[in-house]
Amino acid sequence: KQKTAYEIRNCDWSSDVCSSDLRGEVRHAFAEPLAALLAQLPDRANLAIVKQSTVRTVLLGTFGGICVHVKLYRSGTLSDRARDAMRGERGQREARNLLAAAGLGLATVEPLAHGTCDGPDGKQSFLVTRTVAGSTRFSFSLPPVVLQKVGAMLRQAHDLGFLPADLHPGNIVIDGSGSPWLLDLTSVRHSGDPDTKRRAAALAF
Numbered sequence: 001k002q003k004t005a006y007e008i009r010n011c012d013w014s015s016d017v018c019s020s021d022l023r024g025e026v027r028h029a030f031a032e033p034l035a036a037l038l039a040q041l042p043d044r045a046n047l048a049i050v051k052q053s054t055v056r057t058v059l060l061g062t063f064g065g066i067c068v069h070v071k072l073y074r075s076g077t078l079s080d081r082a083r084d085a086m087r088g089e090r091g092q093r094e095a096r097n098l099l100a101a102a103g104l105g106l107a108t109v110e111p112l113a114h115g116t117c118d119g120p121d122g123k124q125s126f127l128v129t130r131t132v133a134g135s136t137r138f139s140f141s142l143p144p145v146v147l148q149k150v151g152a153m154l155r156q157a158h159d160l161g162f163l164p165a166d167l168h169p170g171n172i173v174i175d176g177s178g179s180p181w182l183l184d185l186t187s188v189r190h191s192g193d194p195d196t197k198r199r200a201a202a203l204a205f
Helices: 005-010 020-038 078-087 090-103 144-159 196-204
Strands: 048-052 056-063 066-073 110-119 122-130 162-164 172-174 180-182 188-190
Touching: 066 090, 066 110, 090 110, 090 122, 090 188, 144 162, 144 172, 144 180
Parallel strands: none
Antiparallel strands: 048 056, 056 066, 066 122, 110 122, 162 188, 172 180
């Protein structure tokens, strides 16, 4: 806790020796300078757009020597703004869901910071995650051993009652060792261990 913000941003805080308190401090240390960085839109400093849709923009770049993905959420419609007002900022919500998934033993991307910044659509919620090194998008053409790992991960999530609302192949990446990771957990239903009725329904499906 005696580290400076610069030292915190550049330390390997994800290791086992790093306490949950320090991880919280790191997220806080990231949030303010990142908000300033993202406020430079549309220049975006050293960040490049890798995905863009009506609800979000995803950027890739480095910050503090760390390779990161930055997700900027849009609230272009009245229903979007009403939902965010009711449920909270999407960056914060997804960060919490990612941490909850990790706490259950599921492989998910690591949230580094969340907050709000000024963008072309006004105030925008953002989430910063550590990029999975050497990752590629999931594809059904991958080797059978990788597909088995993906199936095992999805079965584990189901058995834990952790159900992402937007689960599809584009929200799974495969790292350099062939292990799958979950992405995009903005909306999740966590109902706990499924009972016999739910298990039977899943088998029937």
